[in-house]
Amino acid sequence: MKLNVLIVVILLMTSCGKNNKTAEVFKEATEKVVENEINNLDTELEVYDYAGFETFLNKKDNKVYVINFWATWCAPCVKELPYFEKLNSEYKNKNVEVILVSLDFPHLYDKKLKPFIKDKKLSSKVIALDDVDMNTWIPKVDESWSGSIPATIIYKNDNRKFYEQSFTYEELEKEVKKFL
Structure with a gap:
């Protein structure tokens, strides 16, 4: 669920804020969170x-x-x-x-x-x-x-x-x- 929300946020940010520096920084940070979420799927130990x-x-x-x-x-x-x-x-x-x-x-x-x-x-x-x-x-x-x-x-x-x-x-x- 958390992963789906983050993906939607990334899509919104990339479509609405291409010229906005804050949007770019937020997009990069959000992409890292999504990458970490994906990397941690099925690796609970x-x-x-x-x-x-x-x-x-x-x-x-x-x-x-x-x-x-x-x-x-x-x-x-x-x-x-x-x-x-x-x-x-x-x-x-x-x-x-x-x-x-x-x-x-x-x-x-x-x-x-x-x-x-x-x-x-x-x-x-x-x-x-x-x-x-x-x-x-x-x-x-x-x-x-x-x-x-x-x-x-x-x-x-x-x-x-x-x-x-x-x-x-x-x-x-x-x-x-x-x-x-």
């Missing part, structure tokens, strides 16, 4: 500290959860993201949910993470984990986790398995099928 995120690790609803820890600066993570996207696409109707947990730096959410999500057209649920006390929450995710990424948890109710590795699609699908 849920951000959690560990306490808020922990609920994603403990759902007991007979659904298979595939939770991948990754970051835009991690080349192996980025390389395997298409496999998680394919899994999400092919298994979402089979009671499987893929959650991509970004460990990107909070000051880069707007400049790097959100544009990455938009550019790659990620359709899986993407959340950001912003909790600086990694030494506390990493062993809570899994006692064997060194903290390296990519890392993935696949679980259904109380049955869970942790993987500190990269996946091919075939490997990922094989592991998920064990939970179906």
Whole structure:
């Protein structure tokens, strides 16, 4: 709604005030607001500290959860993201949910993470984990986790398995099928 109003304002300003300096300044400012609105469409990002995120690790609803820890600066993570996207696409109707947990730096959410999500057209649920006390929450995710990424948890109710590795699609699908 806000975007539509701004577009109408721009159209009015461009048609009525071409020789008016104030109208030009207003037009430029309004265009920047519209550009920002367009850039922020569909890039809402849920951000959690560990306490808020922990609920994603403990759902007991007979659904298979595939939770991948990754970051835009991690080349192996980025390389395997298409496999998680394919899994999400092919298994979402089979009671499987893929959650991509970004460990990107909070000051880069707007400049790097959100544009990455938009550019790659990620359709899986993407959340950001912003909790600086990694030494506390990493062993809570899994006692064997060194903290390296990519890392993935696949679980259904109380049955869970942790993987500190990269996946091919075939490997990922094989592991998920064990939970179906």
